[in-house]
Amino acid sequence: MDELETHMGTLHADLGELKQRVKELLEENKRLSIENQQLRKLFKRETAFETIEEDLGETAAAASPDAFSARMPASVDQLAVGEGYDNLARLYYEGFHICNLYYGHLRTEGDCLFCLSFLNKD
DSSP: OOHHHHHHHHHHHHHHHHHHHHHHHHHHHHHHHHHHHHHHHHHHHHHHHHHHHHHHOOOHHHHOHHHHHHTOOHHHHHHHHHHHHHHHHHHHHBEEEEEEEETTTTSSOOOOOOHHHHHOOO
């Protein structure tokens, strides 16, 4: 009976370690997904700038900045929204709450389900 109890304790400890590792992997996956999304937006913005410069010609782009800014794609304006989301994600990974219940408070007891549900919204 003692051997069985010892074995159950070991299994419980192993399960706790696996649970912690899965949580870490999920957090890393979310962070990398956010980073990947931002890099794609940046790449689209850079290719849009290059296309506009090619269309207007480098001298025309330098001579008429109003024409250059008028032809900016709408997705560049949406970049600011993604930056705000990234800032909140960064705050969360630095150990602060981003949910409306405890915003700005230090997370002392691990993950917050409210914060994680906010980060998982697409």
